[in-house]
Amino acid sequence: MRIGFIGLGQMGSAIAANLLKAGHEVTVWNRSADKTDALVAAGAARAARPLDAAKGDLVMTMLADDRAVEGVVFGEGGIVGAPALHVGHSTISIALADRLAADSGTGGYVSAPVFGRPPAAAAGKLFVVAAGVEAALDRCEPVFADIGQRTFRIGDKPSAANLVKLSGNFMIMAAVEAMAEAMTLAEKGGVDRQTLLEVLTGTLFGAPVYHIYGEILLEDRFRPAGFAAPLGLKDMTLADTAATSLGAPMPLLGIVRDHLRSVIATEGPDIDWAGIALAVRKSAKL
Amino acid sequence: MRIGFIGLGQMGSAIAANLLKAGHEVTVWNRSADKTDALVAAGAARAARPLDAAKGDLVMTMLADDRAVEGVVFGEGGIVGAPALHVGHSTISIALADRLAADSGTGGYVSAPVFGRPPAAAAGKLFVVAAGVEAALDRCEPVFADIGQRTFRIGDKPSAANLVKLSGNFMIMAAVEAMAEAMTLAEKGGVDRQTLLEVLTGTLFGAPVYHIYGEILLEDRFRPAGFAAPLGLKDMTLADTAATSLGAPMPLLGIVRDHLRSVIATEGPDIDWAGIALAVRKSAKL
Amino acid sequence: MRIGFIGLGQMGSAIAANLLKAGHEVTVWNRSADKTDALVAAGAARAARPLDAAKGDLVMTMLADDRAVEGVVFGEGGIVGAPALHVGHSTISIALADRLAADSGTGGYVSAPVFGRPPAAAAGKLFVVAAGVEAALDRCEPVFADIGQRTFRIGDKPSAANLVKLSGNFMIMAAVEAMAEAMTLAEKGGVDRQTLLEVLTGTLFGAPVYHIYGEILLEDRFRPAGFAAPLGLKDMTLADTAATSLGAPMPLLGIVRDHLRSVIATEGPDIDWAGIALAVRKSAKL
Amino acid sequence: MRIGFIGLGQMGSAIAANLLKAGHEVTVWNRSADKTDALVAAGAARAARPLDAAKGDLVMTMLADDRAVEGVVFGEGGIVGAPALHVGHSTISIALADRLAADSGTGGYVSAPVFGRPPAAAAGKLFVVAAGVEAALDRCEPVFADIGQRTFRIGDKPSAANLVKLSGNFMIMAAVEAMAEAMTLAEKGGVDRQTLLEVLTGTLFGAPVYHIYGEILLEDRFRPAGFAAPLGLKDMTLADTAATSLGAPMPLLGIVRDHLRSVIATEGPDIDWAGIALAVRKSAKL
Known part of the structure; x- marks a missing residue:
């Protein structure tokens, strides 16, 4: 063609x-x-x-x-x-x-x-x-x-595909946030992150999102960015705008948007969007 | 033995x-x-x-x-x-x-x-x-x-296994919350929940947690409870107690605990812990 | 003139x-x-x-x-x-x-x-x-x-006045949210809202924002709206946009925006912005 | 006597x-x-x-x-x-x-x-x-x-007084959190904190809680602690426990508890509970 x-x-x-x-x-x-x-x-x-x-x-x-x-x-x-x-x-x-x-x-x-x-x-x-x-x-x-x-x-309806895409990107950020919080809790309690990730992916969480982002989080490998945090924040803001116009409260979305703002402010705009894990880790002094 | x-x-x-x-x-x-x-x-x-x-x-x-x-x-x-x-x-x-x-x-x-x-x-x-x-x-x-x-x-150290268990249960609740929010956004925008779930599990989210709880959410199948919300709230409160003593901020945990409280108050203690999806749906008038 | x-x-x-x-x-x-x-x-x-x-x-x-x-x-x-x-x-x-x-x-x-x-x-x-x-x-x-x-x-710089105004409106919503949560907790524990409000305004919280909105909350007097929830949500979204461009995480803002979305979806657009208290009360089945 | x-x-x-x-x-x-x-x-x-x-x-x-x-x-x-x-x-x-x-x-x-x-x-x-x-x-x-x-x-009923006390302490933390977020937004936008505080206390927010804690925040005067953060976290956890047993979702409470955990982890246990403002400021790189 x-x-x-x-x-x-x-x-x-x-x-x-x-x-x-x-x-x-x-x-x-x-x-x-x-x-x-x-x-x-x-x-x-x-x-x-x-x-x-x-x-x-x-x-x-x-x-x-x-x-x-x-x-x-x-x-x-x-x-x-x-x-x-x-x-x-x-x-x-x-x-x-x-x-x-x-x-x-x-x-x-x-x-x-x-x-x-x-x-x-x-x-x-x-x-x-x-x-x-x-x-x-x-x-x-x-x-x-x-x-x-x-x-x-x-x-x-073309825009339906965009809504699914925004929902999917939100789901990725939600999975990253959840892993970051759980890894932080575990590490502060003496369980290393890798052990936790192995249990998670070996049981109920054996999906690409946890394998791919889990590895990134284990290694704190946020640069070079595969998908930069400002683009992630842009997408999450599009989801937020859709949520406002459609009337859908999304508290978890609020958390990841705040963590994206924070990590861009503190780490710079060249960091990967999975860098929200740093916002979580630093808040616990890891 | x-x-x-x-x-x-x-x-x-x-x-x-x-x-x-x-x-x-x-x-x-x-x-x-x-x-x-x-x-x-x-x-x-x-x-x-x-x-x-x-x-x-x-x-x-x-x-x-x-x-x-x-x-x-x-x-x-x-x-x-x-x-x-x-x-x-x-x-x-x-x-x-x-x-x-x-x-x-x-x-x-x-x-x-x-x-x-x-x-x-x-x-x-x-x-x-x-x-x-x-x-x-x-x-x-x-x-x-x-x-x-x-x-x-x-x-x-025996308690390390308990910490991993609490972390895993938190991860389940986080995945349910994320799905509930994404499904609510999609449905308010005209995309049915099943279509969204098929895209999610067919791409990055093909793990048991999304298959098992995704089906429950699609059908609003919260009774009889496989794991009752008050037990879920108990576990999330144990995670919260650990987070306090270990010094780990967990904003996503706060959200799911609030939704568990809400769904127990509004739906009764016999509802499944995945019923937190109802708190999300109702807040959007679905 | x-x-x-x-x-x-x-x-x-x-x-x-x-x-x-x-x-x-x-x-x-x-x-x-x-x-x-x-x-x-x-x-x-x-x-x-x-x-x-x-x-x-x-x-x-x-x-x-x-x-x-x-x-x-x-x-x-x-x-x-x-x-x-x-x-x-x-x-x-x-x-x-x-x-x-x-x-x-x-x-x-x-x-x-x-x-x-x-x-x-x-x-x-x-x-x-x-x-x-x-x-x-x-x-x-x-x-x-x-x-x-x-x-x-x-x-x-003219826009500085607008930033202060948005900050002030955010502060109002924050005070309303806080009162709504505290009143809900107290009422579920057998303390009526008026008693709580009297203690608050008689001690550290004797400011117009608590007197004015406290009375509105006591009487659930949300219609006719003095300031309609969609206008409130518009203002909070302007604050959110400023927070994104300035790099300021604002988790409390996320909560009030979600509650505004919810109360507009469930109660209709003619409700006062203080109606976010209803989102709080209903989540506790009051 | x-x-x-x-x-x-x-x-x-x-x-x-x-x-x-x-x-x-x-x-x-x-x-x-x-x-x-x-x-x-x-x-x-x-x-x-x-x-x-x-x-x-x-x-x-x-x-x-x-x-x-x-x-x-x-x-x-x-x-x-x-x-x-x-x-x-x-x-x-x-x-x-x-x-x-x-x-x-x-x-x-x-x-x-x-x-x-x-x-x-x-x-x-x-x-x-x-x-x-x-x-x-x-x-x-x-x-x-x-x-x-x-x-x-x-x-x-004696415990009713304790419930009011916990509610009041929660209201204080909520006011501090709100001020911290608003001051951070304003400062990142070029409006100094003192100007914002003068407008707030000169309009709708002329109550002791804003005067007292506003001054503390303006000067970042968190040591010596008038009320140490671990005691504040203890009180907020008591409120959280009451919220769980009474069935009252309190998302704002979740935020302040997380910020207390964070500030204790990063600043040490000798910091004043108003130090949650530091968690907000640092997340915005102030």
Whole structure:
């Protein structure tokens, strides 16, 4: 297929590379043009404007936040009204997803946020959470298979996929917070963190979230960030905004947002979002 | 082996039955004697006092709380000073576990709390978390294999096993709280709970805790209780007491304790501890 | 002075009436024109557009939220660039206050949010919290004396006054939450709420916030709302946004925001913001 | 009157001194006998055992916690069964107050916890919160007037006074937490703490709790402790225990307990309970 790809950060570059490997004709655009070099060397075309990447079958966007997406869609040289189906992978607000769906024109819009950190993206092992009209999802299906290990269809309202993504990211933060508190309690009581983690993952908690983040917590391995705390705080704030507009009290969300604020303030913005464990440990003087 | 078993609630009865099936010579005692009938019919002997169940190789206790354990150990006709090795399966305080270890006499004491709800106990699929002197743990090992699928050794200080157990129960409550909040957010946004749960367990959250409690939450299946909320609150209060004495702030623990208080007050003491999900749902008018 | 007044809700109408009483020449504008009738009958002029109310010495705005302020300032017929000094009484975001200051043109801009519920506004007993360049504050001083009992100067950066206002509203919600929790504990223990309130206000807590809101809580008098819960939630969300951008963890803020969400969801948007006490009471089945 | 006084810490010594000044015949007892020296020099008699201080009209106890009270009442040489009316000033659990009432014998028991820090005790400006049978309260009334500025009667069930005391201490911690969060937000936004405090105390928050603790927070004056954090945590844990047994969710209480744990862990046990402000400030890197 002829696919445009906009947004070449850690995640986007890895996904676009897999599209190339799968034999697609890929045109890339990035705000800082130098990030396109590696992909162009690997066979991708370089677009001068976002719009020029949206003239094929699909145009996929993987950007940092609402503002960046609004820029490439509605800004000068933006993709709004282009013939390609817009596939939004970014973690954005429910409100923006609704607007993208409403204003998508003939090309159409599908929300398809993903779960997985950069290594999973590079390995084509992402999980894709997709929502939009059925025919559009059918067209995307083979492409999603090239970048991910499984696709979940959430229904025909695109923003529903974004709500699931925000919920999932909240669940990750909740699991990290819980592990951090339990590890702190155990360590202060003389049980080392590794022993606790082995019992947890060997009994009821044998899921990737506990294996992946458990290892990170054991080693206090928060730099370089796989997913930086300010991006995590952005996502948790999107979840908070959804919670306010939908009328859903979420006390656990409040805790993780406070710990993200704290760890950014005390450790700096380059720390991984799992660094909320440091806020917990330090409050106990570990 | 000659094993005494004290405390025949849902969990204890199932464990004792497995000991009989495995060929051990079992003597049972329970405060309400009628609960011993089924086991006696299956071949167990009935002890007149706790002490009479503690004259063999092991005496296992599976009781509701500190007070009950103190009663059968230090009360009239209690097992303190008896020749059998005391294996404590109850979820008790760190302080009481330390006292049982200090006062255990020649018989010795091992803490061996378990993870698993009644069906797992009946199937011999418990996870046993054990701590105590190595020789004592070695003696228990084959018996633990009769009642559980795996044993974790935590070290030579018995109360360390209790701390791990409390940490694990806290982790369960944290996972339930997180799911309840995420499901509430999703449902208020038009995504049904089952869809969210499928995405979660199909991606990063494919662990028993999410499968087991996710199903309970999907169906609001909180009665009859597999583990009643007041017992859950007791355990979370033991964790809170440990957190105070060890100097570990645990904000997530505060949330689940409040929700347990609320659901007991509003729904009654016969509700399952996973019923904290109701506190979340009702606060959002679901 | 020649004063324009924009925004004639409960608070704005009361303030504008006091300006008339004090002898000022007042021109009023409101989105729903019918709300201007009473003031026009009392001697005010009616402006056709916001801009027409901004041709005198001062133009005061008292509106519901950022969007409304942006509309009357930057929208069609807006006051931006008008000769009058803009005095913003609305509780708005730090970011918007900064923008109003930056874009205020020759007229200038002063932030002057107020503390006090509608009865205080009617009695001219508001507290005015003002920030802006000193000469501008000097010009406003006599007018503030007409509508309030005391003016606090916070410095020359207008948004600082808004930050103090948001902090103050947060403090009110915190006091209400604390009283609600303490009253609930006491009542469940057999001490009636009035007795507790008398001890509190008779000892360390003899301040208006406890007298005013304490009476409201004693009588569960949440309708009609003096300050509606959705406006309270808006303010607390502005505080939350400031906390995120400034890097200030605020766990108590998280609690009151959740309780506001809950009480709006369960009781409806017409309830007073002190209605968060209901969320507390109901969680304890009172 | 002939009054025994047991427990000569900062508070007790000040109260006992006022009783001497008022002309009462005072007999004192303290676990560390050297603390009785100053009062004996001022005219008090020294008792050899607690019981010897309980043979007059009243015996007042002002001790650190439940265990200390249980010791002097039910321990060897304890006052249980003595002829004097027992007046308990200590902040103790509801459960222990109920037990003291039930077991008080002919002497009778009144709970009379006080509000006020050591300077208020020395000045005879305490607030006394008293509960017990009316005749007993009538007998105490003139003595309370010698040590305090006002007495509140809570009813005939002694533990009700303790519940009010715990509620009041919780309210103090809640006010400190709220101020700490608001001051942190303001300071990170460029508004100094003193300015914020002036606005607060000059508007809705003009109560002793904000004046007294506001000054402490402005100056970070947490040592020497007027009321040490471990005692504060003890009181908040008593409130938490009451909340559990009465079925009252108290999320704000959870926050202050966590901050007390944190500040004790990081700053040491000699810090004032208002030091929870440090936990807030440090989480924001102030």
